């Protein structure tokens with residue numbers, strides 16, 4: 440257990456360092472072309488594009504959300520028309536790196552070629568307002584949760600004061616809880632108190648055995664992972680049992696990125712047992728730079744289940760530090776573009792729920808698919824323009840059955856030239872995978888996580904969306 444915990448801390452550090460070193464991403468790409476689409480109106484008006492914007496931009500670009508400015512009114516959009524056009528044409532906004540022509544997922548937010556062309560034409564014609572009298576009222580967004588009303592809420596015990604020094608921070612913190620009884624957990628949602636500055640969060644759950652820790656609610660500070668650089672962060676959080684041993688930890692139980700709601704699988708599928716006493720552990724709680732002092736008080740929404748996780752979720756971790764090696768060895772000399780692969784043959788049939796590709800700064804493209812013993816190819820995911828800032832986990836619309844003996848193939852292209860705008864070094868330096876849990880900024884990684892349950896007949900008809 441201690442080993443797992445150390446690795447998680449190092450992992451958090453690595454994410455921290457790597458995100459801290461990032462640039463803004465979209466600058467040097469050639470100006471992308473407007474898709475050619477027939478049948479657009481001669482004059483495109485705000486009334487034509489407002490529904491697209493409300494569905495695809497407003498979830499993040501409105502007061503109190505992650506987007507840096509609102510895109511709600513005509514004036515909002517008019518003011519940002521030029522950059523918005525560029526971001527939309529380049530498919531950087533709305534952020535949805537997965538190629539929807541390859542595979543489809545729950546909660547997709549991606550514009551069609553027609554929507555992109557319509558938007559570009561509106562901007563090019565100078566942003567005509569037109570007749571907006573038939574526009575429906577602005578959408579009303581649920582407060583506090585993307586999933587509805589939670590069964591319980593676990594708050595962080597204290598607010599975090601974000602200093603106005605304009606720098607990124609990567610904190611480790613815990614949100615301890617005492618419930619009325621042991622039960623089962625169906626879904627967990629992390630809700631940032633300050634959506635503008637909370638950029639991402641990766642969380643685990645710690646469970647105390649009855650009597651294991653007399654004071655399960657023992658408070659602790661937020662720990663800056665950059666300044667600690669120590670595996671003792673968990674000690675400083677007072678996570679141990681009273682006898683000094685480490686409590687069991689369920690890793691990767693909850694993740695946050697703007698715009699993505701956590702999966703809530705059908706009852707009995709996935710889910711966890713949750714002890715009466717425990718804590719949510721934030722391995723990396725990333726705060727973006729702020730110019731003025733501000734605060735964040737985040738929380739966790741919990742949904743319980745009366746039934747135990749009848750079909751427990753399992754995880755296949757392919758690639759770096761995982762269950763299948765990267766070939767060739769992940770070592771990229773300066774000024775080269777290389778393709779790496781990893782393969783895993785399934786010893787049994789599985790029903791895939793959610794997948795999560797992971798690379799660092801040098802990643803360019805990512806592809807994963809399975810080939811069955813009957814030689815059919817099953818698409819998993821294709822990312823044509825890797826963006827390390829938007830490392831979503833993707834949930835299939837229906838369970839995706841992969842038969843016994845199928846081989847999962849992962850192919851990734853990494854670019855260690857100066858032309859890669861995200862290259863942390865100029866001139867480029869040799870990049871390689873970490874050999875242990877000690878992950879440094881300069882390391883590259885190629886990982887593919889597959890969350891699945893053991894397959895049963897009829898699984899392909901089970902819908903995973905809400």
Ligand code: HEC
Nearest residue numbers: 495496498499505506507519522523526532533534697698
């Ligand atoms: C999932 C949340 C989300 C959605 C949906 C979203 N954005 Fe953004 N947008 C952001 C965040 C966060 C940033 C700032 C960070 C960044 O640049 O990546 C941003 C930045 C931008 C920028 C500034 C980019 C720059 O480099 O100056 C523009 C323009 C933009 N978004 C337009 C749009 C448009 C237009 C849509 C809808 C078609 C949209 N966004 C949808 C989250 C979102």
